[in-house]
Amino acid sequence: xxxxxxxxxxxxxxxxxxxxxxxxxxxxxxxxxxxxxxxxxxxxxxxxxxxxxxxxxxxxxxxxxxxxxxxxxxxxxxxxxxxxxxxxxxxxxxxxxxxxxxxxxxxxxxxxxxxxxxxxxxxxxxxxxxxxxxxxxxxxxxxxxxxxxxxxxxxxxxxxxxxxxxxxxxxxxxxxxxxxxxxxxxxxxxxxxxxxxxxxxxxxxxxxxxxxxxxxxxxxxxxxxxxxxxxxxxxxxxxxxxxxxxxxxxxxxxxxxxxxxxxxxxxxxxxxxxxxxxxxxxxxxxxxxxxxxxxxxxxxxxxxxxxxxxxxxxxxxxxxxxxxxxxxxxxxxxxxxxxxxxxxxxxxxxxxxxxxxxxxxxxxxxxxxxxxxxxxxxxxxxxxxxxxxxxxxxxxxxxxxxxxxxxxxxxxxxxxxxxxxxxxxxxxxxxxxxxxxxxxxxxxxxxxxxxxxxxxxxxxxxxxxxxxxxxxxxxxxxxxxxxxxxxxxxxxxxxxxxxxxxxxxxxxxxxxxxxxxxxxxxxxxxxxxxxxxxxxxxxxxxxxxxxxxxxxxxxxxxxxxxxxxxxxxxxxxxxxxxxxxxxxxxxxxxxxxxxxxxxxxxxxxxxxxxxxxxxxxxxxxxxxxxxxxxxxxxxxxxxxxxxxxxxxxxxxxxxxxxxxx
DNA sequence: AGAGTGGGCCTTTTT
DNA sequence: GGCCCACTCT
Numbered sequence: 001x002x003x004x005x006x007x008x009x010x011x012x013x014x015x016x017x018x019x020x021x022x023x024x025x026x027x028x029x030x031x032x033x034x035x036x037x038x039x040x041x042x043x044x045x046x047x048x049x050x051x052x053x054x055x056x057x058x059x060x061x062x063x064x065x066x067x068x069x070x071x072x073x074x075x076x077x078x079x080x081x082x083x084x085x086x087x088x089x090x091x092x093x094x095x096x097x098x099x100x101x102x103x104x105x106x107x108x109x110x111x112x113x114x115x116x117x118x119x120x121x122x123x124x125x126x127x128x129x130x131x132x133x134x135x136x137x138x139x140x141x142x143x144x145x146x147x148x149x150x151x152x153x154x155x156x157x158x159x160x161x162x163x164x165x166x167x168x169x170x171x172x173x174x175x176x177x178x179x180x181x182x183x184x185x186x187x188x189x190x191x192x193x194x195x196x197x198x199x200x201x202x203x204x205x206x207x208x209x210x211x212x213x214x215x216x217x218x219x220x221x222x223x224x225x226x227x228x229x230x231x232x233x234x235x236x237x238x239x240x241x242x243x244x245x246x247x248x249x250x251x252x253x254x255x256x257x258x259x260x261x262x263x264x265x266x267x268x269x270x271x272x273x274x275x276x277x278x279x280x281x282x283x284x285x286x287x288x289x290x291x292x293x294x295x296x297x298x299x300x301x302x303x304x305x306x307x308x309x310x311x312x313x314x315x316x317x318x319x320x321x322x323x324x325x326x327x328x329x330x331x332x333x334x335x336x337x338x339x340x341x342x343x344x345x346x347x348x349x350x351x352x353x354x355x356x357x358x359x360x361x362x363x364x365x366x367x368x369x370x371x372x373x374x375x376x377x378x379x380x381x382x383x384x385x386x387x388x389x390x391x392x393x394x395x396x397x398x399x400x401x402x403x404x405x406x407x408x409x410x411x412x413x414x415x416x417x418x419x420x421x422x423x424x425x426x427x428x429x430x431x432x433x434x435x436x437x438x439x440x441x442x443x444x445x446x447x448x449x450x451x452x453x454x455x456x457x458x459x460x461x462x463x464x465x466x467x468x469x470x471x472x473x474x475x476x477x478x479x480x481x482x483x484x485x486x487x488x489x490x491x492x493x494x495x496x497x498x499x500x501x502x503x504x505x506x507x508x509x510x511x512x513x514x515x516x517x518x519x520x521x522x523x524x525x526x527x528x529x530x531x532x533x534x535x536x537x538x539x540x541x542x543x544x545x546x547x548x549x550x551x552x553x554x555x556x557x558x559x560x561x562x563x564x565x566x567x568x569x570x571x572x573x574x575x576x577x578x579x580x581x582x583x584x585x586x587x588x589x590x591x592x593x594x595x596x597x598x599x600x601x602x603x604x605x606x607x608x609x610x611x612x613x614x615x616x617x618x619x620x621x622x623x624x625x626x627x628x629x630x631x632x633x634x635x636x637x638x639x640x641x642x643x644x645x646x647x648x649x650x651x652x653x654x655x656x657x658x659x660x661x
Numbered sequence: 662a663g664a665g666t667g668g669g670c671c672t673t674t675t676t
Numbered sequence: 677g678g679c680c681c682a683c684t685c686t
Contacts, residue, residue, distance in 0.1 A: 076676095276675090375673070377674090436664070440662080
């Protein structure tokens, strides 16, 4: 039923401080000034989506909506922070009272307050993917399932299955049938392992990433008072990157917005690239059906790219059948056509990229304004080496997040165990750092410690050669639990390093100094937290891009070329973009093509890649590639470059021997 | 028996 | 870099 929505009951008496009409185009302005109620904004790449959302928040505030009644869901925490900082610049302080961040971040915040209702304690630990895998493997061992006999899936595969089931709100059997048909007959047993895993998480007071969503949803579904509390509270709900939400996230949003129905979702179905983690762009397509009276706004003017780049992007994406029809309009003036670079092999490709980067720098580009994008992390090996060789500074948004590096996780394990004595994984991880302690001994020690034996009296339970180290470990943990240290994460980190971890680092790793420097940066980052548990959750929920900002040592403002997967390049832009390894089987990847809708998703990924570029776009592919065993494989160019009309690109062949092209 | 080390093999995308 | 397996050392 369409209803009449009032933006805000509070009438404004003063004039608005922001001149919205002069700062936004017509389409953006319409979305920003829309009354409440359900709103769908279809925003093409580079069309000022972030700007629109930012000014929408400012508009709401200027119309008297209290900051703490706004919920802003974004794809990274950084995106939320930047938008809110911008609003602060425009309107002054107080914006920290807006709830903003990723689904996981907000879920964590809610669960810290109410976890006891679900049988958890408020100081629960957050498990990353590796922790989840380890705990599932432990459950497998306990269940005495022989993973060799029947080819039973291992921990990391099971973690995938469980995650998919939760994010799509399917049963284990359905998830297996859809994505792992060869394990379908094991559904019963897999479900049993899942139950054991769930119980184990509860017992050790730990949640994995999916629990932050699932338990949040459970909390609101099963507790009417909590549901009412948050439905009341969030008068306005705004969701960025809506095309990449999955079922459980859409349900959370629907539930949160159910009372006020002031929900604005922003997204672009052409940029939906996360279906493998359950994202379903049907969420955005069916939004108007789920919300009667939805107002739809399309913002299609692209301010980012020159028309030649946009034309290629439009051409490419038009091959997809399943999408909202739309065409990006360019406003910038004409420039150079995108280049299609054929190279002999990966080294030549790297050579070309490096040489071109140097030329671009001579032409006046800053290195920060250049990016090399690829489908999979390992595709950037040769480019990395070539840049290194030529002393061109670069940063890689690597596959491993800052938090996931061994030394960071080791130190975090001490802190986790100190504040959550039930954290089995953290205890075992810390224990295994002691000499002579491996998996079995760690199990035995955990049985004793969790049975209530004080650490200080377990000196003789540890292996003889670890006796001294055990004393240090027990002493450090005890001290970290004292009030003087308990909520001083930075001091706790220092204590861990001093209690012997420093020596361990020296002995274990060749790049000791680099790792110690990481830990120093971690201490600096930790100083701004007044609660250890808050520090630990922020650390494990930090995205890759954020981690670099927060924890990289100050780089004297040195400029760096960006190397990134296309997924991690989402939402960003550069003057010049190189997309490398555009070979069939690499981009699109072989694996993705097994799926029915895989090709379309890969094409959307290609669309995201090319629309990152403002002025110049280089699409390159080698004819030969070396596989892991140094065999040469003949490669075909990607179907995505072949299907674009050739006249839209300038073709260049990089000669086998020549250094210049 | 369990801890620790080195070699071979493979690599999609991530909160 | 990660995982698995075989091997050696305690």
